Amino acid sequence: MLHFLKIPFFILLISLSFPVSAEVWETSVETAFQKAKKEGKPIFIDVYADWCGYCKTLKKEIYPKKEVRKEMSKFVLLSLDGDRFPNLKKKYSVTGYPTLLFLDKNGSLTEKIAGMPDHKMVIRTLQSAYLKRDKEVVLLGELEKDPENNLLLLKIGEYYYEARDYKKSADFFYRSFASEDPRTPENRHKALFNLGLSFSELKNWEKTIKTFSLYLDKFPTGRAKAAYYYRGDAHKALGNKKEATEDLKKALELSTDPEEKKEIQDLLNQI
Structure with a gap:
């Protein structure tokens, strides 16, 4: 009897150790845009820099929140080091980090957040951008x-x-x-x-x-x-x-x- 009780307990430990559905962040602009067109989804771009403390806070504290993840699941997610993409910075007037860009499936800008937002602002903007996906x-x-x-x-x-x-x-x-x-x-x-x-x-x-x-x-x-x-x-x-x-x-x-x-x-x- 004890032998059989150990199995579900072990499975439970595994399930608690890993998120059920972790976000997939693309790192290639081309891949993300192709995926967006194929799936008919809008695009959410997190523009960061390695030295940016607020960028790390976003990824560690804001994005993992359940209500934020729910809205993010409707988007193709793209994470880019802004210092490595000067053309993107110029195109979307990125002057600091973090900058969050929201595009429709064809890559046209619909919303933008410059600076550090709280989770409520991220949710509101994701919802607004999703309404503009077409x-x-x-x-x-x-x-x-x-x-x-x-x-x-x-x-x-x-x-x-x-x-x-x-x-x-x-x-x-x-x-x-x-x-x-x-x-x-x-x-x-x-x-x-x-x-x-x-x-x-x-x-x-x-x-x-x-x-x-x-x-x-x-x-x-x-x-x-x-x-x-x-x-x-x-x-x-x-x-x-x-x-x-x-x-x-x-x-x-x-x-x-x-x-x-x-x-x-x-x-x-x-x-």
Whole structure:
């Protein structure tokens, strides 16, 4: 009799020693985004630094709470050392740690927490972000009701640009630029500039040059420095050394940021 009583007691000890369902934190951006699309889940990114004490508190004291884990289970979890991902920091304006980013399944930002939150704030934000998990569907639904709204077309273009679907972003940026909607005409210059960025990401250098040339012609007082930079980079990719040099030198003259100037000079040195 005693022999049989030992078995369930031993099993009970094992079950108490390990969590029933520990969170799986991805450490690869590509893997996390693929998983999100496959499972149709939004993404929760914990951006930390090894030296950050609050980051450790989050992982040891906040995330393990039952009510927090319940909301986190609805997300693909991604943990990234921010110092190793400068592009991510720049894209989402991460200026300190911890920073918590909440994205929909296509990688578009829906919520953000900068600094150390308590568990209630984490829960509230997770719930809010989960409600916005179908941001694409919501935006397209609004567009059906108002198809010429150039502000909405611009927002959808920005959505697809964030999601790295540059073909779709180019389509919506062009539609926003071409729209005759009189309500927000100031969006036309944003749409045209972003159209150039989309073509640059697609490595369609000819269209990149044409778009930024049109931008500089129509909006000479706009973002000229960046327009010259991207057009110069496109000329460089096509082997147009003279045009690339001229554009990049203009971008260099207009720049006041030391890091930016160094980046432009590096491109010039490669020609």
